[in-house]
Amino acid sequence: xxxxxxxxxxxxxxxxxxxxxxxxxxxxxxxxxxxxxxxxxxxxxxxxxxxxxxxxxxxxxxxxxxxxxxxxxxxxxxxxxxxxxxxxxxxxxxxxxxxxxxxxxxxxxxxxxxxxxxxxxxxxxxxxxxxxxxxxxxxxxxxxxxxxxxxxxxxxxxxxxxxxxxxxxxxxxxxxxxxxxxxxxxxxxxxxxxxxxxxxxxxxxxxxxxxxxxxxxxxxxxxxxxxxxxxxxxxxxxxxxxxxxxxxxxxxxxxxxxxxxxxxxxxxxxxxxxxxxxxxxxxxxxxxxxxxxxxxxxxxxxxxx
Amino acid sequence: xxxxxxxxxxxxxxxxxxxxxxxxxxxxxxxxxxxxxxxxxxxxxxxxxxxxxxxxxxxxxxxxxxxxxxxxxxxxxxxxxxxxxxxxxxxxxxxxxxxxxxxxx
Numbered sequence: 001x002x003x004x005x006x007x008x009x010x011x012x013x014x015x016x017x018x019x020x021x022x023x024x025x026x027x028x029x030x031x032x033x034x035x036x037x038x039x040x041x042x043x044x045x046x047x048x049x050x051x052x053x054x055x056x057x058x059x060x061x062x063x064x065x066x067x068x069x070x071x072x073x074x075x076x077x078x079x080x081x082x083x084x085x086x087x088x089x090x091x092x093x094x095x096x097x098x099x100x101x102x103x104x105x106x107x108x109x110x111x112x113x114x115x116x117x118x119x120x121x122x123x124x125x126x127x128x129x130x131x132x133x134x135x136x137x138x139x140x141x142x143x144x145x146x147x148x149x150x151x152x153x154x155x156x157x158x159x160x161x162x163x164x165x166x167x168x169x170x171x172x173x174x175x176x177x178x179x180x181x182x183x184x185x186x187x188x189x190x191x192x193x194x195x196x197x198x199x200x201x202x203x204x205x206x207x208x209x210x211x212x213x214x215x216x217x218x219x220x221x222x223x224x225x226x227x228x229x230x231x232x233x234x235x236x237x238x239x240x241x242x243x244x245x246x247x248x249x250x251x252x253x254x255x256x257x258x259x260x261x262x263x264x265x266x267x268x269x270x271x272x273x274x275x276x277x278x279x280x281x282x283x284x285x286x287x288x289x290x291x292x293x294x295x296x297x298x299x300x301x302x303x304x305x
Numbered sequence: 306x307x308x309x310x311x312x313x314x315x316x317x318x319x320x321x322x323x324x325x326x327x328x329x330x331x332x333x334x335x336x337x338x339x340x341x342x343x344x345x346x347x348x349x350x351x352x353x354x355x356x357x358x359x360x361x362x363x364x365x366x367x368x369x370x371x372x373x374x375x376x377x378x379x380x381x382x383x384x385x386x387x388x389x390x391x392x393x394x395x396x397x398x399x400x401x402x403x404x405x406x407x408x409x410x
Contacts, residue, residue: 035400036347042339042398059342066346078400097402123397124379127339208366 004030006297007093007103009081010240012039013283014273015109016065017290018297022107023072025298030101031069032093034080038062039111040274041283043127045140050283061283081110081243084269089304091268104268104305105297108256109290110240111274112281114233117149120203129210129230134158140230141166147213147226148172149201150234153179156187158234163190170194170226172201172215174235196224204231239275251277262293268304270297308352310345310360315371318363325389328358330408333372333382335365340398341381347401351408358385358408385410 006022008015011033019031033039041047044058053061069076079095084106086092093101114132116122122130134148138161146166148159151173160183163169169192171177176197177184187193199215202223206212212227239254249264249271251257255278256271258264264271272289274281313321321329332348334341345362352360363371365380375384375391384394385407393407 033400036343036398038343042343044339045337057339057342059339059346062343063346078402128335128337 001092001100001102002030003090003102004028004075005103005301006030006105006107006294007032007091007101008107008109009093010039010109010111010273010275011037011066011069011076012062012109012111012273012286013041013065014111014275014286014290014293015039015107016069017287018107018109018272018294019069019074019290020072021291021294022297023069023074025294027294027298027301029074030103031074031076032079032081032095032101033076034078037066037069037076040113040132043131044133045128045131047283083243084247089268104301105270106268107262107270107272107290107293107297108241108244108264108275109271109273109286109293110243112237112239115236115238117201117233117235119201121206122204125204125206125210125231129206130204131230131232132234134162134232138162138165138232143167144229145170145227147228147231148234149213149231150236151175151177151179151197152234152236153183155179155234156183158232159193160187160190162232163187163193166192168192168194168228170196170228172196172199172213172226174198174200174218196226199224237274237281241275253277260292261296262289263296263300268297268300306354306356308355308358308360310348310352310362312362312364315363315368315374318361318371319374321359321361322386322389327388328408329386330358330360330404331375331384331386332360332362333365333368333375333377333380333384334362335380338380344381344383344398347399347404351401351404355405355408383407 005027041058083094156179202214258271270293272293273286
């Protein structure tokens with residue numbers, strides 16, 4: 001079984017930054033991902049708020065970050081971790097694919113995944129005309145029409161942001177607006193905003209390019225068609241943390257609780273990026289978490305082994 | 306050991322398939338799609354270590370007839386052909402070992 005100083009689970013911005021910092025601390029690093037490098041940014045058309053990059057495609061930034069890890073000789077492998085077990089001070093990582101690894105410290109950076117509606121054509125337009133990040137992709141819709149699906153805080157806040165850019169924002173939500181009342185009032189007062197409450201999404205449509213969505217009122221049964229250039233979904237996030245439940249490091253919402261050093265309650269296990277309980281989930285904050293987690297892991301290894 | 310990835314159009318794909326021999330991995334992609342770009346990166350990595358599969362790229366937006374003929378409804382879609390016959394297809398970004406298993410069928 002292969003042994004490393006640090007195993008990093010998840011090769012998004014947090015995991016890749018952790019890998020870079022850990023490698024530069026002379027640690028033997030294993031970087032794992034279940035799919036491919038990049039994480040959520042692969043699904044982001046353009047990133048315009050990562051310092052120094054100006055505007056960069058999400059996939060391009062992911063590739064640049066991954067190439068940076070490879071320049072440092074970091075071992076990358078594919079694996080879906082199903083469990084982390086303790087063997088004395090050492091951690092054993094069990095992979096769904098059948099193999100396993102040992103490491104002195106583990107950094108979990110598995111991120112979150114957006115909840116999806118599961119309606120027809122959603123997958124077809126995901127990452128191009130359907131987005132989960134208004135800050136990232138909103139500027140594409142300047143003077144265009146967009147749809148926002150959802151009615152919680154994220155949906156309302158992002159709708160307000162989008163209404164400042166887009167010609168028209170149509171909110172379609174399964175219930176009513178459940179965000180903070182002041183935010184809801186602000187949104188309702190905006191002239192270029194339409195709100196359809198208590199509507200279930202039937203499908204997105206568009207032959208070659210995205211054209212809009214169809215929804216049905218759960219109160220009257222009446223169907224509506226909303227035409228737009230793109231859509232944003234805010235129906236919640238889902239932490240990718242099922243494999244770590246037995247460690248006792250998750251909060252009630254399934255996110256990893258960490259301290260300022262990205263340490264969890266479990267010795268030698270750190271969290272970084274979107275998977276941890278935090279207020280702002282952005283590439284830049286994920287990278288910051290990764291750097292701190294790697295430094296903390298290095299100090300832990302030095303002290304413990 | 307390595308193969309070159311090349312861009313072709315739908316007509317060229319049909320010519321390749323009509324020969325009825327060899328292994329072809331066709332990647333239907335879009336220039337505007339992030340997962341397509343990452344898949345392309347993964348395919349380039351795969352291409353370095355194989356020599357018996359031809360990897361071809363088809364622009365989803367430029368090859369409508371090929372989409373209809375092969376019932377491709379989204380991108381990225383990869384289809385593995387052996388001796389002119391479709392063996393398997395996958396939609397979305399895939400991990401390297403999964404694609405390697407697919408083309409070793």
